[in-house]
Amino acid sequence: MGTEPGLRERKKLQRRAAIEAAALDLFEEHGFDGTTTEQIAARADIAPRTFFSYFATKEDVVLADYAQRLDRIVEELARRPAGESPWDALRASLLVVASDYEDERSALMRRFRIMTTNPSVFARSLALQAGWEDTLSSVISGRIDTDGEQGGMLARLLAASALAAMRSAIRHWVTSGHRDPLPKLVTTCFDQLARGLADVP
């Protein structure tokens, strides 16, 4: 059970990291479209064919961190006290990721820049976020106290709104040159949604 990861596992992680590093460098040098998977493979010292046993698509390399982020959110969500309202639980969980983002700002910005300048990467990013929405929605529906048949819709609305808040905050954070710390912006958005959107003049 609790055995150390073997040589095989370690090599796999190393390789994955090597591919990622090689790819990001090349994307910055020659652009996303200007880089072929062969070039990435060459720089990472692997066979061209091997690239695709580590990443399903070229786009996925840019978004390699999304899976762990989601894990982190779900983990945090599970840690929240049972009495807490779904919205507060979501806020707290996403704030954790927000401060991760703040800490890894420069590394993140590399990926953002590639993402925002390339439609296919951007599209893939949205698809992954939709996956987040599905997951959060089903986790939240366990915390929701509604017996009606529309509980599913409500759960999804909560998850979708939370991610909308997060994305709006991130967008402002990035376009305003990080004037305010991300967690503060995220809090502002969550507060607005908690209070309701009717009062926006």
Place this chain on the structure above:
Amino acid sequence: MGTEPGLRERKKLQRRAAIEAAALDLFEEHGFDGTTTEQIAARADIAPRTFFSYFATKEDVVLADYAQRLDRIVEELARRPAGESPWDALRASLLVVASDYEDERSALMRRFRIMTTNPSVFARSLALQAGWEDTLSSVISGRIDTDGEQGGMLARLLAASALAAMRSAIRHWVTSGHRDPLPKLVTTCFDQLARGLADVP
């Protein structure tokens, strides 16, 4: 200025429609991945190369209606009285599209079915919706009465939340077998967000 569309324009529309019809049929017969652009071209009686002067990608054929939907929303948004709150204006505008959806239910479901079973179509759909968000956000920021530098973030939050409401409602509409009419579900979601998410138990 107000001249009739010439032969050229009419033929273009006809062809576009022919390609769309051919493609949707084929997608249903052999699946999206199981259909090539050549097959579509063959059935639409055009050269393979010509397909790509009508649609940028194979995915776009499934989502051909998105552009007009957005036009419709923006148009409706412009028609809303100046005194109305941004949120109510968004609600009214999206409700128009919601009843369009309700009316075109069966035609829509064809597209939905293809969209939800194919990751790349789904991803493209999200990208187009992100475009909606951009547009709505900038239109709404004109209606927002906030001088602060965070007005942009607020505008985006409104647009993103409105679309989140719409998507949540649509999802429920589809997965629950259209038990309730879409406009009613959309209203429910908008009401919840107007009132605030803090009160969800």
Place this chain on the structure above:
DNA sequence: TCAAAACATGCAGTGACTGCAATATTGCGT
């Protein structure tokens, strides 16, 4: 030390998509 499982690699192929040059069609002034 050895057999089996897991993995990397090479090869050959498919199909979306592009640029370019040639050809056809339509619009319009005369």
Place this chain on the structure above:
DNA sequence: ACGCAATATTGCAGTCACTGCATGTTTTGA
């Protein structure tokens, strides 16, 4: 009605992401 200019369609050749399969290599656990 004619012919020129603008605009579309078409064919061709090419690039590249991605896949299945067969083969060789490394790692593991007994």
